[in-house]
Amino acid sequence: MAAKQYIWLNGKFTDFGNAKVHILTHSLQYGSGIFEGIRAYQSGSRAAVFRLGDHVKRFINTAKIYSMDLGYSEKELTDAIIGLIRKNRLQQCYIRPFAYYDDTRIGLSTEGKKISVAIAAIPFGNYFQNKGKGISCKISSWKRINSEILPPHAKASGNYRNSILASQEAKASGADEAIMLTTNGYVAEGPGENIFFARDGKLMTPPASSDILMGITRDTIIKIAEEKGFIVEEREMHREELYIADELFFTGTAAELTPIVKVDGKKIGSGKTGPVTKLLSDALTELVTGKDTAFHDWVTLV
Numbered sequence: 533m534a535a536k537q538y539i540w541l542n543g544k545f546t547d548f549g550n551a552k553v554h555i556l557t558h559s560l561q562y563g564s565g566i567f568e569g570i571r572a573y574q575s576g577s578r579a580a581v582f583r584l585g586d587h588v589k590r591f592i593n594t595a596k597i598y599s600m601d602l603g604y605s606e607k608e609l610t611d612a613i614i615g616l617i618r619k620n621r622l623q624q625c626y627i628r629p630f631a632y633y634d635d636t637r638i639g640l641s642t643e644g645k646k647i648s649v650a651i652a653a654i655p656f657g658n659y660f661q662n663k664g665k666g667i668s669c670k671i672s673s674w675k676r677i678n679s680e681i682l683p684p685h686a687k688a689s690g691n692y693r694n695s696i697l698a699s700q701e702a703k704a705s706g707a708d709e710a711i712m713l714t715t716n717g718y719v720a721e722g723p724g725e726n727i728f729f730a731r732d733g734k735l736m737t738p739p740a741s742s743d744i745l746m747g748i749t750r751d752t753i754i755k756i757a758e759e760k761g762f763i764v765e766e767r768e769m770h771r772e773e774l775y776i777a778d779e780l781f782f783t784g785t786a787a788e789l790t791p792i793v794k795v796d797g798k799k800i801g802s803g804k805t806g807p808v809t810k811l812l813s814d815a816l817t818e819l820v821t822g823k824d825t826a827f828h829d830w831v832t833l834v
């Protein structure tokens with residue numbers, strides 16, 4: 533029988549079905565929540581949480597950007613996540629820490645409003661149905677938010693209205709996902725993924741200044757690729773560089789490493805998952821499941 537499932541809510545394990553908010557909740561009305569997305573992979577009979585410390589740090593940094601006092605230390609949040617995976621008896625899952633203004637008074641002000649912290653851990657498979665054969669993308673007419681408007685380095689709920697508009701547009705035109713440009717016309721990222729391209733044996737990915745979320749998978753891929761002897765350049769790039777790439781792929785906790793085989797109807801490289809993509813994807817799988825111990829401190833076994 534499957535174990536009863538819980539949500540960690542303000543320090544207590546609450547029945548999954550009872551973790552509810554009021555319709556007037558500030559963060560539901562105004563998109564003022566912040567969150568994280570973390571994965572745990574099955575490693576033998578245990579769950580291997582990938583880069584837990586880095587995800588918790590990013591959650592705390594997002595809170596800092598938005599002046600939210602979470603009321604929990606890094607260690608307390610880390611212990612809560614580990615405790616929840618144990619309590620829900622999960623061997624693989626997606627973990628969603630979420631902090632929100634738990635207040636039903638109308639008005640944008642956040643002053644004096646209670647902040648609640650919740651953590652969910654649920655079984656999770658592929659983010660993209662077509663991950664295996666590679667996905668198609670469309671360059672979005674919606675530009676990526678920039679830090680003069682909303683901080684792109686923060687993982688905040690409101691940012692994802694921008695992402696959702698881009699995804700909806702891409703899907704309406706028959707593509708699987710969007711690629712967003714900065715307001716200056718450089719490639720930024722996907723709605724919930726960072727992007728890389730390979731050409732002539734080198735890997736390129738947009739830099740922090742291209743209004744990206746500083747992805748933890750992006751950082752992982754940079755480190756794996758460099759260890760394997762690739763030159764990785766973080767630099768601004770024009771959209772047409774994507775069209776003439778040998779290989780193109782997204783990275784993300786949800787997306788993992790997803791090949792992109794078409795952009796704006798143009799076939800990328802051979803139109804199939806390329807050898808660099810495959811090499812890095814396989815290496816990522818080895819790492820997250822704890823089989824490759826090269827970066828062993830990235831894996832927390834529960």
Ligand SMILES: Cc1ncc(COP(=O)(O)O)c(C=O)c1O
Pocket residue numbers: 569695721722723724725726744745746747748749750783784785786
């Ligand atoms: C906008 C955006 N970019 C990139 C990423 C990839 O980041 P990570 O690899 O840390 O999951 C995500 C997912 O969290 C995202 O939401």
